Amino acid sequence: MIDWLGEANSLQVDMHTHTRFSDGRWELSKLADSALLNGCHAIAITDHAEKGSDAATPTYLHAITEQRQRSRYPLIIAGLEWNIPPYRGREHVNILVHPSLEPQLIAFSQHFRKTNDPGPALQWLSERNNESTILAFYNHPARRDERLEENEEDFLSWTPKGSVIVGFEGGPGHQKKASPGDYKNVLATVDGWDPVVADVGGVWDSLLDAGRDPWGALANSDFHNDRGDYLPCEFSRTHVDTPEMSASGVLRGLKAGAFWGETGAFLQELRLRVGSPDLIFDASPGESFALGDQRVITVEVMLKPELKAKDQTLTIELIGNLASGEPEVIETRAINSNVTTVTTSITNPIVGGDGESGYLRIRVSSEGADGRRFIAYTNHVRVLL
Incomplete structure (x- = not known):
């Protein structure tokens, strides 16, 4: 049982956004201000950390620290969007960390940027994880796949005992695109949700039926710019029950599965x-x-x-x-x-x-x-x- 649910805070969050530190078009301060105006209590900055990007650098973390000093809300969680190998950038995983472990993002990026095997990288993260200090989600899982079964195979191979990967981004961003979620290949979203989650009896249900417990009710903006994306919490929102109003509280709520997600922002x-x-x-x-x-x-x-x-x-x-x-x-x-x-x-x-x-x-x-x-x-x- 989740012992703090009876006294939980319900927060609106967006755990997948990008800034000018990678391929986003907005400065962090502008993104944070817009998120707050749209009701976000917390956002995760998850810029790409590939070669040529300034994500997962001392400058990146310094900007996040400055934003926290500038404004208490929205709570800022530092992270990065990782091109998990060996897919040559086709599959993405969002890594989110507690503020006390933010320097580990730099070390992770330096150690595993060129790796072809996700096993040692995931083990490295697991060894540094203390309860809910590091966790990860499989982003827009079916966007570039040819068959849904690939997602179940990937998830099972990435999640040995103690894995930091806790679930799927069931509600992918880019909901303003002609194909919601920007799914342009074989598989498409279902009412804006990834078929991994939306297909009853599909990948998520198959894992749950087998006794596994991945979470799938995560809805994010994947914000890059306001032309192709809704602002954080403007259209897609995740509602997290947290034991406290802090980045640590948000991570604990996400780790526990104490959240639900929506597109259309139609439910309070x-x-x-x-x-x-x-x-x-x-x-x-x-x-x-x-x-x-x-x-x-x-x-x-x-x-x-x-x-x-x-x-x-x-x-x-x-x-x-x-x-x-x-x-x-x-x-x-x-x-x-x-x-x-x-x-x-x-x-x-x-x-x-x-x-x-x-x-x-x-x-x-x-x-x-x-x-x-x-x-x-x-x-x-x-x-x-």
Whole structure:
């Protein structure tokens, strides 16, 4: 269980942005000011650290320190976007670090810029990780792939015990592009979300069904400029429950899976509670619990729409493997946005593919005035059977 959830702070964050230190067009101060105006409590600066870039340098970290001194908010998390080998820049991983470990970004870039094997680099990061001081996400996973299975194969190969990679960027940036997410190859986003997360029964569900626990409800801007990208927290937002209002708190919330993401900025709040009559407390995304003698799972979804989504129909989908033992949409409920709480239950749940547990997650959708569907996802709750 996540012991601080009862007293958590809910923060809006964007964990994937770029500045002039690599291929972004804005100075850090302008980006931070714009993020704050759009409601971001925290942003991660994740510039590319390839040859010719000024990311992961003393100048880069000095600018981040100066911005923190200039303004307390948004909280600035330093990171870098790593071209994980051996794909010649085709696959990207965002590395995020606690402020106390920021010099390690320089060392990492110097040591592993030219490596062809991700194993030693990931091991190096894991050895320097203390609880939630370093973590990483697999960015826009299907953008340059020819088949979805590549993403599952990559994730499994990159995540031995103790790995710093905790999940997928399910909601990629570049949502202003003609192809949302800038997916121009074989695979496309689904309502703006990567098919790794959006395809029910796909990669994310396959991993969850097998008993793995990657997070996928991360939605970022991948901001480079305001022509092709929305500003941080303007359109895509991740809502993180944190034990404290700090960079450390944000990293702990992300590591724990205590977050949900959305495109379209149409929800103020989305909560999933999963429990059983035997339990004193229900579980939230990122948590797990053992089912008792009463073979009933209770599900409660609480949401609060933004003003622009008032009087619209919201569609709630319960996704998981506990009804049949296979990943599926278990139940779909269309509600008026004035409804704030929806409940359901699963009787005599069936164990999933790992032979000992199952999971539940939520998708919420709303149709905008222009016909575009806005989507929100929670992470999952695991039920031990």
